[in-house]
Amino acid sequence: MIDAKIPAGDLADKWNNYKDSSKLINPANRKKLDIIVVGTGLAGSSCAATLAEQGYNVKSFCFQDSARRAHSVAAQGGVNAAKNYKNDGDSVYRMFYDTIKGGDFRSREANVYRLAECSLALIDQAVAQGVPFAREYGGYLNNRSFGGVQVSRTFYARGQTGQQLMIGAYQALMRQVSAGKVKTYTRHEMLDLVLIDGKARGIIARNLETGEIERHVANAVVLATGGYGKVYYLSTLAMGCNSSAIWRAHKKGAFMSGVSWIQFHPTCLPQIGETQSKLTLMSESLRNDGRIWVPKKAGDERVPNDIPEEERDYYLERRYPTFGNLSPRDISSRAAKERIDAGCGVGPMKNAVCLDFSKAIREQGRDKIEEKYGNLFRMYDKINGVDAYKEPMLISPAAHFTMGGLWVDYDLMTTIPGLFALGEANFSDHGANRLGANSLLQSCVDGYFIAPYTIPNYLSGELKAEKVTTDHPAFIDAENNVREQLNRFLNLKGHLSADHFHKTLGKLLYDKCGLSRTRKSLEEAIVEIRSLKKSFDHELKITGDEGVNSELEKAGRVSDFLELGELMCHDALQREESCGAHFREEYQTPDGEAVRNDKDFCYVSAWEWKGEAVEPELHKEPLVFETVKLTVRSYK
Amino acid sequence: MKLYLKVWRQEHRDSKGGMISYEVDGISEHMSFLEMLDLLNERLIQKGERVIEFDHDCREGICGACGMMINGRAHGPLTGTTTCQLHMRSFNDGETVYIEPFRATAFPVLRDLKIDRSAFDHIIQSGGYISASTGQAPESNSIPIAHEVTEAAFDAAACIGCGACVATCKNSSAALFTSAKISHLVLLPQGKLESADRVVSMVNQMDTEGFGHCSNTEACEVECPQEISVLHIGRMNYEYNKALALRK
Numbered sequence: 116m117i118d119a120k121i122p123a124g125d126l127a128d129k130w131n132n133y134k135d136s137s138k139l140i141n142p143a144n145r146k147k148l149d150i151i152v153v154g155t156g157l158a159g160s161s162c163a164a165t166l167a168e169q170g171y172n173v174k175s176f177c178f179q180d181s182a183r184r185a186h187s188v189a190a191q192g193g194v195n196a197a198k199n200y201k202n203d204g205d206s207v208y209r210m211f212y213d214t215i216k217g218g219d220f221r222s223r224e225a226n227v228y229r230l231a232e233c234s235l236a237l238i239d240q241a242v243a244q245g246v247p248f249a250r251e252y253g254g255y256l257n258n259r260s261f262g263g264v265q266v267s268r269t270f271y272a273r274g275q276t277g278q279q280l281m282i283g284a285y286q287a288l289m290r291q292v293s294a295g296k297v298k299t300y301t302r303h304e305m306l307d308l309v310l311i312d313g314k315a316r317g318i319i320a321r322n323l324e325t326g327e328i329e330r331h332v333a334n335a336v337v338l339a340t341g342g343y344g345k346v347y348y349l350s351t352l353a354m355g356c357n358s359s360a361i362w363r364a365h366k367k368g369a370f371m372s373g374v375s376w377i378q379f380h381p382t383c384l385p386q387i388g389e390t391q392s393k394l395t396l397m398s399e400s401l402r403n404d405g406r407i408w409v410p411k412k413a414g415d416e417r418v419p420n421d422i423p424e425e426e427r428d429y430y431l432e433r434r435y436p437t438f439g440n441l442s443p444r445d446i447s448s449r450a451a452k453e454r455i456d457a458g459c460g461v462g463p464m465k466n467a468v469c470l471d472f473s474k475a476i477r478e479q480g481r482d483k484i485e486e487k488y489g490n491l492f493r494m495y496d497k498i499n500g501v502d503a504y505k506e507p508m509l510i511s512p513a514a515h516f517t518m519g520g521l522w523v524d525y526d527l528m529t530t531i532p533g534l535f536a537l538g539e540a541n542f543s544d545h546g547a548n549r550l551g552a553n554s555l556l557q558s559c560v561d562g563y564f565i566a567p568y569t570i571p572n573y574l575s576g577e578l579k580a581e582k583v584t585t586d587h588p589a590f591i592d593a594e595n596n597v598r599e600q601l602n603r604f605l606n607l608k609g610h611l612s613a614d615h616f617h618k619t620l621g622k623l624l625y626d627k628c629g630l631s632r633t634r635k636s637l638e639e640a641i642v643e644i645r646s647l648k649k650s651f652d653h654e655l656k657i658t659g660d661e662g663v664n665s666e667l668e669k670a671g672r673v674s675d676f677l678e679l680g681e682l683m684c685h686d687a688l689q690r691e692e693s694c695g696a697h698f699r700e701e702y703q704t705p706d707g708e709a710v711r712n713d714k715d716f717c718y719v720s721a722w723e724w725k726g727e728a729v730e731p732e733l734h735k736e737p738l739v740f741e742t743v744k745l746t747v748r749s750y751k
Numbered sequence: 752m753k754l755y756l757k758v759w760r761q762e763h764r765d766s767k768g769g770m771i772s773y774e775v776d777g778i779s780e781h782m783s784f785l786e787m788l789d790l791l792n793e794r795l796i797q798k799g800e801r802v803i804e805f806d807h808d809c810r811e812g813i814c815g816a817c818g819m820m821i822n823g824r825a826h827g828p829l830t831g832t833t834t835c836q837l838h839m840r841s842f843n844d845g846e847t848v849y850i851e852p853f854r855a856t857a858f859p860v861l862r863d864l865k866i867d868r869s870a871f872d873h874i875i876q877s878g879g880y881i882s883a884s885t886g887q888a889p890e891s892n893s894i895p896i897a898h899e900v901t902e903a904a905f906d907a908a909a910c911i912g913c914g915a916c917v918a919t920c921k922n923s924s925a926a927l928f929t930s931a932k933i934s935h936l937v938l939l940p941q942g943k944l945e946s947a948d949r950v951v952s953m954v955n956q957m958d959t960e961g962f963g964h965c966s967n968t969e970a971c972e973v974e975c976p977q978e979i980s981v982l983h984i985g986r987m988n989y990e991y992n993k994a995l996a997l998r999k
């Protein structure tokens with residue numbers, strides 16, 4: 116059985132106990148240790164910078180042309196912390212409880228408590244770096260409330276919180292570059308993990324500018340490579356977001372967990388054409404004043420403004436009278452899908468719902484609404500050419516955040532010794548549903564505060580380890596495999612682009628392993644994905660050469676997505692319950708609410724790779740709740 | 752609609768590039784500019800040709816990766832808009848559109864429209880940070896900062912590092928980019944302590960990287976997708992002169 120290595124002691128003391136007893140490395144020895152950090156988002160930059168400040172030698176990798184462009188930059192809403200500046204009864208415990216409940220009781224108590232505990236220091240750290248969080252007129256930090264909680268604990272920097280936190284972490288990283296403690300490898304993509312004696316000792320990376328295949332050796336490897344929501348092709352993620360680093364580590368032995376737990380964000384711009392590449396997120400704050408509705412009648416061809424009040428179905432207000440338009444993300448997204456599937460969707464592809472501000476404008480005046488959301492209305496106009504003060508916005512749920520990822524223990528170490536996973540790339544803190552503004556926090560906390568304790572704790576045992584170089588046969592093997600795959604892609608004589616396969620896979624997953632799933636849909640999906648993979652292996656067409664070649668980059672990513680997609684379906688199929696973002700239609704109440712099964716599924720599923728088109732093997736980590744009582748998560 | 756494109760194609764850093772013509776039909780006004788290029792690239796693949804390389808990632812105007820000269824203007828005809836946020840409804844059927852990379856000595860072309868902007872990273876490395884290591888931070892509310900000051904710092908910190916300012920400037924100056932960072936940090940109490948060294952070091956780094964001098968044409972502000980103000984350049988000059996004057 117896999118062991119999460121949760122420290123002993125009371126919940127509130129565990130992390131302190133850990134820190135008190137973790138092993139230290141003296142400064143002279145730190146200089147002798149090299150650490151590879153893949154990813155420069157909030158998790159990767161903060162971890163790389165902090166380890167370098169401590170005296171380790173860090174190599175930092177990202178596929179963008181600058182560390183600053185990691186997709187953390189796109190987060191809008193804010194970051195949570197239990198500072199209780201509003202004196203509204205917030206506390207570390209309350210934040211812990213909200214997060215555990217929000218995750219539908221499918222995360223570890225100890226990890227979540229630590230997340231809430233470390234949130235306090237994160238705000239201090241960010242402010243010290245120059246992050247311009249919103250302030251009140253008295254000069255103190257301001258907060259707002261965010262999705263599904265009753266306190267105001269969200270810190271924000273206009274609608275660009277992720278960007279500002281990212282710049283803070285990036286600048287800390289650049290400071291260490293100039294100090295000579297970090298070397299950056301931008302435009303580099305990790306294509307394999309190298310194991311020596313069962314431990315992570317390096318990576319194979321492709322220089323995306325020259326096409327060279329490089330070997331990099333280290334004493335530990337950190338993957339902070341972000342989420343894989345792009346597996347759905349249409350998503351709120353950036354075009355380059357991928358699963359390749361974690362997937363290749365998975366194929367080398369690291370287990371994956373919560374793989375099918377994907378959060379669909381309810382307020383995104385819908386798809387309006389076949390060539391669309393991205394579903395842009397519109398801030399959830401719009402739901403504070405916008406009312407969500409669809410026509411009562413299926414197949415209503417009228418434009419929204421022509422549909423009279425009595426023929427509109429405000430389905431969230433109808434189904435969830437207490438939380439109404441502010442119901443949590445998973446519930447709002449599912450309710451939208453239910454109406455769209457019933458034929459009540461609006462817009463050119465009948466795949467959207469209305470987000471209507473007419474009542475708010477009538478009651479509060481246009482000026483007030485403009486003051487609150489002016490930039491969002493402008494963005495809507497920019498993208499759609501539509502004035503949302505005059506007609507409802509059209510919105511639709513989109514793949515957004517991956518709760519799943521590499522399984523990690525309390526140390527954030529995967530099942531491969533010396534391989535750590537941080538940020539969205541790991542599975543650990545959000546259970547089956549992430550609360551808004553908790554993932555910027557998790558990425559930062561993992562990188563600034565947790566890994567810089569747990570990695571040295573591991574490395575202290577590595578000081579006497581044998582020195583290895585990149586001439587080791589394990590490096591040669593791994594490099595050969597990478598080369599072989601790239602050559603195969605370039606030499607395939609097919610006729611279909613990587614995007615074609617990616618889009619086909621995305622559509623399939625939206626339909627069969629998306630907002631809701633059934634045994635039947637998942638079984639079909641597994642068969643279809645396998646046959647899509649076969650066709651990919653023969654019919655792919657890549658033009659260009661080994662140099663700068665975005666098509667070659669895509670091919671590797673899509674190949675991994677195809678395998679990951681299959682695992683997602685296995686994961687969703689095996690879990691015969693509904694919890695959080697995982698809604699199995701077989702397990703619902705007569706009025707369509709999720710039915711969780713704590714008796715049989717109160718565990719983390721950790722999957723082991725067994726080979727292509729072979730069933731993966733399931734390992735279980737039981738979830739033990741010592742502090743909270745499991746309840747039904749109701750927002751009625 | 753149908754467009755006639757003239758696109759800069761260049762194999763490598765050192766090779767000679769040139770404009771190549773493409774006709775693209777079947778464009779919908781809802782497409783973004785980059786989706787229009789995706790469409791063309793898909794067709795190039797079908798013909799067995801190498802695709803047009805361009806940088807992009809978030810496609811929502813915040814990562815700063817995209818950016819090209821479109822009909823001679825950085826990020827195209829609209830103001831306050833990145834290339835990824837530009838939509839085809841801004842173009843007319845039958846129009847000819849010229850697409851070129853951002854050009855500057857400090858931004859060498861890698862392939863087609865992809866350029867090397869690492870000079871910007873070097874400028875930040877030379878001092879564009881506050882030296883606060885993890886663990887050193889005091890309680891965040893212990894230093895109140897006036898609302899207006901935070902907002903002004905934010906305005907400067909909103910720069911996405913795209914390089915449009917450099918590409919637009921006839922001198923290829925990085926003054927707008929650099930000054931935005933100077934302003935962001937000097938406005939905040941946390942950043943004041945290091946301000947003199949920072950500004951001298953960053954300004955010198957601009958020269959080292961091969962960016963030109965600012966001659967106050969203010970062209971950069973017009974094309975900046977984040978509408979960063981040229982007033983920051985004034986502040987940078989002030990801080991620079993102050994630092995030199997106070998230096999022993």
Ligand SMILES: Cc1cc2nc3c(=O)[nH]c(=O)nc-3n(C[C@H](O)[C@H](O)[C@H](O)COP(=O)(O)OP(=O)(O)OC[C@H]3O[C@@H](n4cnc5c(N)ncnc54)[C@H](O)[C@@H]3O)c2cc1C
Nearest residue numbers: 154155156157158178187192193305341538539552554555
């Ligand atoms: C549109 C949007 C809005 C959001 N809003 C919020 C919000 O308001 N509040 C909140 O808390 N959360 C929000 N989130 C979620 C949050 O932003 C992310 O979960 C978090 O930023 C992830 O950070 P990260 O460091 O784990 O990964 P990322 O920031 O995605 O960084 C991944 C890094 O890994 C690198 N990388 C990936 N693969 C490879 C590879 N194979 N080789 C080399 N490098 C690689 C990339 O180059 C990049 O540097 C939002 C997410 C999105 C998409």
Ligand code: SF4
Nearest residue numbers: 910911913914916975
């Ligand atoms: S100042 Fe404006 S144009 Fe220049 S890099 Fe920053 S965002 Fe781009």
Ligand code: FES
Nearest residue numbers: 808810815817835
């Ligand atoms: S692709 Fe990120 S700003 Fe355009």
